[in-house]
Amino acid sequence: MKPISLTRYLIEEQHAGRINADLRLLIEVVARACKTISIAIGKGALGGVLGDAGSPGAASMNIQGEAQKKLDVLSNDILLEANAWGGHLAGLASEEMDHSQPIPDAFQRGNYLLLFDPLDGSSNIDVNISVGTIFSVLRCPDDVTAPGDEHFLQPGNTQVCAGYTTYGPSTMLVLTVGHGTHVFTLDREIGSFMMTRRDVQVPAETKEFAVNMSNQRFWEAPMQRYVDDLLQGKQGPRGKDFNMRWVASMVADVHRIITRGGIFSYPLDSKCRDKGGKLRLMYEANPMAFIIEQAGGAASTGRQRMLDVQPTGLHQRVPVFLGSRDEVEQAVRYHREHDAES
Numbered sequence: 001m002k003p004i005s006l007t008r009y010l011i012e013e014q015h016a017g018r019i020n021a022d023l024r025l026l027i028e029v030v031a032r033a034c035k036t037i038s039i040a041i042g043k044g045a046l047g048g049v050l051g052d053a054g055s056p057g058a059a060s061m062n063i064q065g066e067a068q069k070k071l072d073v074l075s076n077d078i079l080l081e082a083n084a085w086g087g088h089l090a091g092l093a094s095e096e097m098d099h100s101q102p103i104p105d106a107f108q109r110g111n112y113l114l115l116f117d118p119l120d121g122s123s124n125i126d127v128n129i130s131v132g133t134i135f136s137v138l139r140c141p142d143d144v145t146a147p148g149d150e151h152f153l154q155p156g157n158t159q160v161c162a163g164y165t166t167y168g169p170s171t172m173l174v175l176t177v178g179h180g181t182h183v184f185t186l187d188r189e190i191g192s193f194m195m196t197r198r199d200v201q202v203p204a205e206t207k208e209f210a211v212n213m214s215n216q217r218f219w220e221a222p223m224q225r226y227v228d229d230l231l232q233g234k235q236g237p238r239g240k241d242f243n244m245r246w247v248a249s250m251v252a253d254v255h256r257i258i259t260r261g262g263i264f265s266y267p268l269d270s271k272c273r274d275k276g277g278k279l280r281l282m283y284e285a286n287p288m289a290f291i292i293e294q295a296g297g298a299a300s301t302g303r304q305r306m307l308d309v310q311p312t313g314l315h316q317r318v319p320v321f322l323g324s325r326d327e328v329e330q331a332v333r334y335h336r337e338h339d340a341e342s
């Protein structure tokens with residue numbers, strides 16, 4: 001059967017009463033911007049967009065204190081430009097911007113808030129490894145016309161849509177509007193995202209974990225014990241051998257888990273403890289958690305369901321465990337038992 005387009009899927013969702021026209025059109029705007037980003041990335045060195053933003057010796061830094069790549073800035077600009085005049089948003093927030101921005105008075109405003117990491121994993125750009133765009137959609141509070149940062153601080157369980165686009169051998173958009181998680185592949189010949197997997201289900205069990213092992217000596221005790229037991233394999237308490245993968249691009253690692261299961265973790269460690277973790281809650285952990293849960297998986301901080309975390313800051317960081325439900329529950333058990341003994 002011929003795959004249906006993203007446009008047809010969204011119209012079907014609207015006709016079923018699961019989304020409204022405004023949200024449908026917002027998702028189309030974001031998908032169109034991701035196609036533009038995909039084209040820019042695909043040009044690589046030929047497009048003059050590799051390397052660091054800013055001038056030699058004076059790299060451009062974002063609010064995270066991270067050196068920005070030219071493609072970070074370009075991807076952010078593409079998403080900002082596409083969404084400013086679309087008429088579906090009241091405001092937007094980005095990893096690359098210190099504060100959120102209300103839609104300018106010159107443009108019509110809508111009822112949604114868009115948050116995004118325009119190019120996650122961009123340190124991999126210059127070595128040609130998959131990167132991605134992550135986005136999350138919240139409702140703007142009814143009585144607010146010019147939203148500030150505080151209006152974005154809603155728990156992940158209030159998201160109405162979440163998605164990511166992975167720019168790899170093919171460009172794929174993975175999307176949920178709260179009724180399953182679906183995968184679309186960009187058909188470059190016609191310029192449309194076509195549905196290639198409907199209602200993904202992440203296997204509950206797995207033999208594959210994703211973590212940056214070089215941080216092992218910095219982890220909390222429960223994380224040390226959890227991974228030690230994984231590494232003992234069949235001879236250890238888990239009774240099975242595990243494989244490890246770490247792309248250092250969250251979108252790529254999560255997409256592998258969406259495709260074949262696994263657990264992804266960026267736990268607390270003594271280096272990032274003061275910041276609360278490494279990965280950002282609002283535009284990395286929460287959208288990925290919504291996507292994974294809608295695919296039958298689980299997402300946790302190690303001590304709390306990710307989607308129940310009450311945000312306190314736009315760029316707040318959290319520890320992340322997400323993926324195959326049974327394996328995430330194992331990791332949480334190690335933390336719960338450690339805390340009970342403390």
Ligand code: P6P
Nearest residue numbers: 120121122123212248249250251
């Ligand atoms: P590390 C990329 O910079 C990122 O934000 C995520 O995409 C990725 O999972 C993580 O950081 C990689 O971190 O410490 O392994 O480089």
